[in-house]
Amino acid sequence: MTGFSVGAIGVRTEDVVRRLREGMTGGVLSFPLTSFREDGGLDLDSYRTYLTAQLATAPGAVFPACGTGEFSALDEDEYRAVIEATVEIAGGRLPVVAGVGYGWAQAVRFARIAEEAGADAALVLPHYLVEAPEDGLVEQLRRIAAGTRLPLIAYQRGPVAFTPDGVRRIAEIPTVIGLKDGHSDLDRLQRLTLAAPDGFLFFNGAATAEIQARAYATVGVPAYSSAVHAFAPEIANAFFTALRDGDDATTTRLLRDFYVPLVELRDRVPGYAVSLVKAAARLRGLPVGPVRAPLTDPAPDDLTELEKVLDAGLALVGAGRRPA
Template structure:
């Protein structure tokens, strides 16, 4: 299934939703609104307004200035088209309260940056599903990690975390925006002509690109794949 991202204010999100629906998307990921903080009633109203203007299922994305309370989660989960919540805050106390307040069948996703780092912790509070940025450029590594985590192969999980994911996160945290820049750079290293990032983001420096290449080689070697 294709889940298209929509966001900004509800009116612009509705325009994006219409375009995504016409293009054949299966669902929508509702990103945080722009700039300002908003009360819980406003966060709920944002989804109510969008739900009234599209037939596609909606997944709310809480990160940045959007963080739902358990009471607000109950309100948005009562909307027939809101099927889940993606979390980017990594506040496991809050997330546990949300999972306990949600109705049966409501979906939760770990949307933390480099989600594999926190996959065990999220799973412990009932959120085993996660999105993987690494899958965009090295699906061999991402799939090997997921399989090991699912099967309880702690030795493989630890090895991949220690030798690939943790060094990747340390490189990612070196420069603001590298969470995006490194993904595109790694895709180019794998032969995908995805082009550079757009300003205000910047592409990795030559030294950081060389480090990324070495790290990618290490990760692929760990899972028996080739660069």
């Protein structure tokens, strides 16, 4: 890519960091589902309907085509359509951070598509299959950054884990603006936050992040992604508000009576972190369709239990099964 300067990149990056920081303090980070038809095809019209309703609930930022959005199940044309629709519906009201991934060469292809579609930044999902030393993890980010003007957020989870020295090194890459953590090793995470330069962004990216939100906040990482927002923004927003305002009674009640039962159900089957979320959205009449293979929709008994957990959570915040 040509026609841009380091100075121009710096101004753009600073603006995205500012907007993300403002969004993180005002709402949860939304990771929307991607809508598919029963035959497995992308249902873009349904996605637009679904996302419009999601963004009406005032999340702090929107992360399309990431883990919850089944990034790995999308081809490049579908990915472009999802990012374009998200940018259009967001309309500049909040940052759009698109998922990119696989090896660095393929991640650059997706990043360039996201950039052309108007995304504000990219979340670099863990690379595919291989284990790698930290030098390679840093070089991966350098190569992605060299191929796109988009600011980048690294996601450490699975085979990706940085040391304090690694965080210092990736923070020296001009367009790497933050780190999303999915390991939940708070001792290690505290060391990473202390090693990072001022202004570097950190996000709680644990599965069902609300379970660990209190603990993450104690090491200086209050911002988190919310899969629950994808199907029950009323619950996600009530939890965010209670946590922000120090309402321990409400926070504890939501954790005990909704989030913990949800996580216990989620942990029964690999892939339920996404397929349960999608099933819960369908239970609420949201047009998201099924998951794509290799994920599978919940078994009937698990779906019955999910209904009970969902209804209990909605009752806690005074909401009904059908979204308002």
